Amino acid sequence: xxxxxxxxxxxxxxxxxxxxxxxxxxxxxxxxxxxxxxxxxxxxxxxxxxxxxxxxxxxxxxxxxxxxxxxxxxxxxxxxxxxxxxxxxxxxxxxxxxxxxxxxxxxxxxxxxxxxxxxxxxxxxxxxxxxxxxxxxxxxxxxxxxxxxxxxxxxxxxxxxxxxxxxxxxxxxxxxxxxxxxxxxxxxxxxxxxxxxxxxxxxxxxxxxxxxxxxxxxxxxxxxxxxxxxxxxxxxxxxxxxxxxxxxxxxxxxxxxxxxxxxxxxxxxxxxxxxxxxxxxxxxxxxxxxxxxxxxxxxxxxxxxxxxxxxxxxxxxxxxxxxxxxxxxxxxxxxxxxxxxxxxxxxxxxxxxxxxxxxxxxxxxxxxxxxxxxxxxxxxxxxxxxxxxxxxxxxxxxxxxxxxxxxxxxxxxxxxxxxxxxxxxxxxxxxxxxxxxxxxxxxxxxxxxxxxxxxxxxxxxxxxxxxxxxx
Amino acid sequence: xxxxxxxxxxxxxxxxxxxxxxxxxxxxxxxxxxxxxxxxxxxxxxxxxxxxxxxxxxxxxxxxxxxxxxxxxxxxxxxxxxxxxxxxxxxxxxxxxxxxxxxxxxxxxxxxxxxxxxxxxxxxxxxxxxxxxxxxxxxxxxxxxxxxxxxxxxxxxxxxxxxxxxxxxxxxxxxx
Numbered sequence: 001x002x003x004x005x006x007x008x009x010x011x012x013x014x015x016x017x018x019x020x021x022x023x024x025x026x027x028x029x030x031x032x033x034x035x036x037x038x039x040x041x042x043x044x045x046x047x048x049x050x051x052x053x054x055x056x057x058x059x060x061x062x063x064x065x066x067x068x069x070x071x072x073x074x075x076x077x078x079x080x081x082x083x084x085x086x087x088x089x090x091x092x093x094x095x096x097x098x099x100x101x102x103x104x105x106x107x108x109x110x111x112x113x114x115x116x117x118x119x120x121x122x123x124x125x126x127x128x129x130x131x132x133x134x135x136x137x138x139x140x141x142x143x144x145x146x147x148x149x150x151x152x153x154x155x156x157x158x159x160x161x162x163x164x165x166x167x168x169x170x171x172x173x174x175x176x177x178x179x180x181x182x183x184x185x186x187x188x189x190x191x192x193x194x195x196x197x198x199x200x201x202x203x204x205x206x207x208x209x210x211x212x213x214x215x216x217x218x219x220x221x222x223x224x225x226x227x228x229x230x231x232x233x234x235x236x237x238x239x240x241x242x243x244x245x246x247x248x249x250x251x252x253x254x255x256x257x258x259x260x261x262x263x264x265x266x267x268x269x270x271x272x273x274x275x276x277x278x279x280x281x282x283x284x285x286x287x288x289x290x291x292x293x294x295x296x297x298x299x300x301x302x303x304x305x306x307x308x309x310x311x312x313x314x315x316x317x318x319x320x321x322x323x324x325x326x327x328x329x330x331x332x333x334x335x336x337x338x339x340x341x342x343x344x345x346x347x348x349x350x351x352x353x354x355x356x357x358x359x360x361x362x363x364x365x366x367x368x369x370x371x372x373x374x375x376x377x378x379x380x381x382x383x384x385x386x387x388x389x390x391x392x393x394x395x396x397x398x399x400x401x402x403x404x405x406x407x408x409x410x411x412x413x414x415x416x417x418x419x420x421x422x423x424x425x426x427x428x429x430x431x432x433x434x435x436x437x438x439x440x441x442x443x444x445x446x447x448x449x450x451x452x453x454x455x456x457x458x459x460x461x462x463x464x465x466x467x468x469x470x471x
Numbered sequence: 472x473x474x475x476x477x478x479x480x481x482x483x484x485x486x487x488x489x490x491x492x493x494x495x496x497x498x499x500x501x502x503x504x505x506x507x508x509x510x511x512x513x514x515x516x517x518x519x520x521x522x523x524x525x526x527x528x529x530x531x532x533x534x535x536x537x538x539x540x541x542x543x544x545x546x547x548x549x550x551x552x553x554x555x556x557x558x559x560x561x562x563x564x565x566x567x568x569x570x571x572x573x574x575x576x577x578x579x580x581x582x583x584x585x586x587x588x589x590x591x592x593x594x595x596x597x598x599x600x601x602x603x604x605x606x607x608x609x610x611x612x613x614x615x616x617x618x619x620x621x622x623x624x625x626x627x628x629x630x631x632x633x634x635x636x637x638x639x640x641x642x643x644x645x646x647x
Contacts, residue, residue, distance in 0.1 A: 030569075030572075031523065031525065031528070032527075032565070032568065032569035032572065034528070035527060035528040035531065035565065036565060037635070038528070039528060039531050039532055039535075039565075041632040041633075041635075042532070043532075043535050044632075045625070045628060045629055045632060048625060048628070049625055052539055053545070053554075053606035053607070053610055054535075054538055054539055054542065054544075054545065054554055054557075055535055055538075055539055056602065056606055057554050057555065057557075057558045057599070057602060057603045057606055058534075058535045058538065058554075058557060058558050058561050059535065060558060060598075060599045060602040060603070061558055061559070061561060061562035061565075061595050061596065061598075061599045062531070062561065062562070062565055064595045064598050064599065065562070065565065065566070065595055066635075067635075068591070068595065070635070070638070108584070108587070109573055109574065109581075109584050111573065111574040111575045111578060112575070112578075113575040113577070113578070124578075126474065126476070126575075126577035126578060127577075128575035128576075128577045128578035129575075129578050130574040130575060130578040130579065130580055130581055130584070131581055132581040132583040132584035132587065134583070159575075161573075163573045165591065166566065166569055166588075166591065167569040167570065167572065167573040168569075
């Protein structure tokens with residue numbers, strides 16, 4: 001695992017301090033105050049009654065502390081606002097969980113402790129801070145939280161406490177819960193120089209098969225009514241004696257549909273800079289592909305297969321849509337492998353795919369249904385590319401024991417049998433992938449920029465050739 | 472204890488030293504019960520580990536009882552000075568145990584707070600001196616008065632203290 005990168009500041013604006021969630025509780029006497037009062041009174045009164053000056057002297061400081069605490073007790077509830085300063089982060093970015101306390105007579109000490117959150121690094125690492133209120137201005141205590149993995153998580157909850165003199169009275173809500181923070185995936189670097197095979201939309205940057213306004217030469221044909229004069233090809237017109245124009249292919253946008261297989265999450269997920277699971281690879285690759293095509297003006301749709309309560313995202317274009325795609329990816333969770341999950345998957349696989357769309361399936365190829373769906377789409381004449389997102393260290397037959405535990409939890413009990421089982425599953429997977437390749441579904445491992453170039457070129461060539469499809 | 476901040480370790484060390492110092496002081500003052508001293512040492516260990524528990528209250532009362540039942544009546548400056556030191560150690564035990572539960576154990580205690588707590592503890596320690604001095608000065612004097620009135624005064628003092636305790640138990644008025 002590489003050393004964690006320094007946290008970066010989020011690009012989204014911070015939640016203003018005034019908009020943080022107010023926290024309510026009441027002041028209560030602490031056991032320390034009860035101790036000082038009861039023990040002090042008992043020793044002083046009993047010492048006087050039985051004429052024992054030792055008890056009187058020993059009890060006096062406790063009684064003085066009790067009286068001091070009582071006379072300087074706070075009379076009002078403090079005004080406290082608490083919560084994370086950012087509700088949306090990118091992987092590796094940090095925010096601060098802040099509690100801001102307005103000055104209040106009698107309130108003197110503030111303590112804040114956050115419970116642990118998965119895939120989050122804290123500064124200080126103890127997740128606890130303390131501060132002394134000087135009474136002149138608001139006192140702010142904060143714990144920096146760096147999210148190292150995409151997802152939607154609640155930071156905390158937190159335990160917050162404000163104390164009066166000698167810790168005699170304490171203002172402490174049970175726990176302070178906050179809104180969940182969405183960490184959108186940090187997309188891998190991705191670019192594709194080869195255009196999408198069959199663009200079939202409106203204005204875009206991909207050369208389509210249709211004639212129209214564009215930059216790529218298609219033909220020289222006779223002039224027709226409506227052709228622009230600047231398209232007239234004068235050498236051919238003079239030679240033939242009839243007006244000819246230069247025809248071009250139309251530049252159109254294309255529709256890219258991303259199918260993210262969340263039926264399984266295989267491998268260990270250590271966040272940014274660490275090991276990635278199959279779902280990590282799928283989500284980051286989907287983010288990168290969506291970012292690339294949306295920047296080039298194409299339309300991108302997203303279906304997370306197997307995820308609960310995550311509606312499909314219809315194809316659209318633009319920067320706002322990129323935010324929607326990343327937000328949807330951040331909410332993806334892997335299925336539990338129950339019958340209900342399989343039913344849901346079957347429903348999700350019945351989605352509409354328009355002609356001319358490019359379907360990119362991101363899958364570890366463990367779920368037969370997803371690979372079968374890619375095959376069915378290909379048979380319908382739709383351009384389909386499958387990206388293998390199984391982590392490379394898990395795809396080999398010889399797998400480290402600690403990695404095997406991330407795939408098969410029972411590997412600690414019977415390591416040899418588990419290793420054998422995983423090798424058999426890999427062989428089956430290889431066989432299924434081979435069948436899919438032979439049926440015309442290209443499968444490529446995710447490797448960042450240029451991952452899709454070769455297969456897109458092949459698909460483009462294939463789309464121009466005659467073929468038989470089943471509708 | 473391993474994840475505790477240095478300042479919290481120091482606070483708990485002060486709790487332990489104050490409690491053990493009280494045990495030693497009783498022996499130095501000519502008293503001390505071995506069985507009770509052993510129980511106090513064990514109780515100190517528990518109170519250091521759990522300063523938020525009722526063990527600290529029991530420990531404070533037990534120290535006072537240990538002193539009262541075993542040490543002789545103070546006579547002369549030395550035993551009286553030992554009693555004053557004992558009162559300060561009781562104060563230190565209570566305050567350090569209170570401070571140990573005021574902030575999260577893993578967070579370092581702010582210096583300003585430590586300074587404020589220290590100054591206040593010193594003030595309370597000084598406020599104890601007049602009571603100690605009056606007790607020492609009037610120890611051998613026989614005050615005239617009626618016995619019945621003395622008990623009435625004690626009953627009134629008890630009622631006053633009870634009322635004070637009841638007020639202390641109430642949460643302060645909360646105005647928003």
